[in-house]
Amino acid sequence: MLLRMSSLFLRTLRDDPADAEVPSHKLLVRAGYVRRVAPGIYSWLPLGMHVLKNVESIVRDEMNKMGGQEVLFPALLPREYYEATGRWTEYGDTLFRLKDRKGADYLLGPTHEELFADMVKGEYSSYKDYPVTLYQIQTKYRDEARPRAGILRGREFLMKDSYSFDLDDDGLKRSYEQHREAYIKTFDRLGIRYKIVFATSGAMGGSASEEFLAPTPTGEDTFVACHSCGYAANAEAVTTPAPAARPVAGAGAQQVLDTPDTPTIETLVDHVNTVHGLSITAADTLKNIVVKITTPGSDKVETLIVGIPGDREVDFKRLEAALAPGEPAIFEAEDFAKHPGLVRGYIGPQVLKDLGIRYLVDPRVVTGTAWVTGANEPGKHAVNVVAGRDFTPDGTIEAAEVRAGDACPRCGSELSIDRGIEIGHIFQLGRKYADAAGLDALGPDGKPIRITMGSYGIGVSRAVAVIAEQAHDQLGLVWPREVAPADVHIVGTGKENQIEVALQLAEELTAKGLRVLVDDRAGVSPGVKFKDAELLGLPTILVVGRGLSTGVVELRDRASGTKEEIPLAEATDRILAACS
RNA sequence: CGGGGCGUGGCGCAGCUUGGUAGCGCGCUUGCUUUGGGAGCAAGAAGUCGCAGGUUCAAAUCCUGUCGCCCCGACCA
Incomplete structure (x- = not known):
């Protein structure tokens, strides 16, 4: 892959956008990855698209590896499915509703439990068919009361949601564990720092539930963590250890x-x-x-x-x-x-x-x-x-506020409190949606078995923002290699044959399988090119500049900021090594 | 929904108090110079001042209404 800055659809901004507050929002807009269209609704430009696709393909890859099968449901859905589970009314104002020309009610899907349950019911009928895990990567819609923080919390967002279908509770537990493992691999590859915390399953019903939270100051979830035993939980799910009961007899009179x-x-x-x-x-x-x-x-x-x-x-x-x-x-x-x-x-x-x-x-x-x-x-x-x-x-009842220093319910040590952004949620749904859909498998004894479901989500577009939130510095973005829009950013500073050589190197590296962005813009000063390279945040930067007259180019590492002069002849090998 | 703020070229902003020819920076176009840290000079293009009504000889500016957006909170599998 070779991107040429001279023709790339990109305009970087020198100033932060006025409506941006959090770092990811400022930087993704300034660097020309996304543009706002309406509150909580964003367009993706070519560089942003590359990052989004990279994140998406990592998520897809890990889902496939754990045996998930990809499907795609419409985002536009008729009311009936959500009527059956009561969510047409229960979901409240957060549900995007619309009518077709005949006046029939439709909605833009906020999540697709109903559709998945219904699809499995339509295709599968024997216990021999199970277990099965299906997933989709689909645009979701939620009419949030107050969208904020750019694409960190939009009204339209890309989400991977998967659902497991099992015959019994043990099967559900296995499916849940498989997802947990897959999520760990996924977020590790995405380069996201995260914490797995116990969560409440809330009105969705079900029992076990964990959230993957990326700790950031801008996060909207509060969680506690114990550094002694590793216990971590969403503030809503923390349990308070009870002291031992005392004899009533010794107490003074009221x-x-x-x-x-x-x-x-x-x-x-x-x-x-x-x-x-x-x-x-x-x-x-x-x-x-x-x-x-x-x-x-x-x-x-x-x-x-x-x-x-x-x-x-x-x-x-x-x-x-x-x-x-x-x-x-x-x-x-x-x-x-x-x-x-x-x-x-x-x-x-x-x-x-x-x-x-x-x-x-x-x-x-x-x-x-x-x-x-x-x-x-x-x-x-x-x-x-x-x-x-x-x-x-x-x-x-667990209703009192949780404080830093409270006792860990597992080991009694002091808990710390932090904020995080939810990037993944796994939980054992149980039979609520199977009940609503009447989802049964015919058992070996000829009797129906009610299917039990798990539900698992990853915010794909949100993950892009979270990575930006965690990986940036004063100068701009600092993408982990696997999600970066390209491996290497080659800057040809513009004198004599520098751009020419930069383009030659770019071709060579592309031929070797690297993803390359080359700044071949004529008449743009070196300072501008350096600033842009830092703002865009590709992991490796190669400068073909004044050193070229003595046969050297400069290799930079975006994250550490280190610079090294290397002979032009070694450039290809050195970059390949740096990008491996 | 409560509180605060803001709507002026593509982006960031000034002008409004005290009504009188719409301005600055970035970006964009053209020419010349420049080329290792967001270049210089010169010449340009581009704005229904959110919308509607009112006051006035005259409204970006004053008044009324309205719409929208941003931030904090409430809310948010």
């Missing part, structure tokens, strides 16, 4: 204190310490948050109270994940009006049994622990309220 004007934890702690002579911290208090929960497809509204240590905030994402598919909402003043038993700011769990309200607590609230909490009267709090004696929770 006592109600006057605590006027102490609706917040801070004022409460201050008040009881200065006025009542206690010495407590916010962590000794138990704060109780009221939420109302609605469930999609149901009119029922449940009231729930969540008790967490007073030094922590409620993490709404964790709360939602814990209650899925239920959707929690904040209890408003009007809701309190309907529940006279709940005294806003002074709620304690002592009376919840009588009120018939479900009460879930943070795992740290174990039997025998004593708390300072509301006394269910305005201006009064109770101390020595002991779990298992003065109240009995209905269960535990």
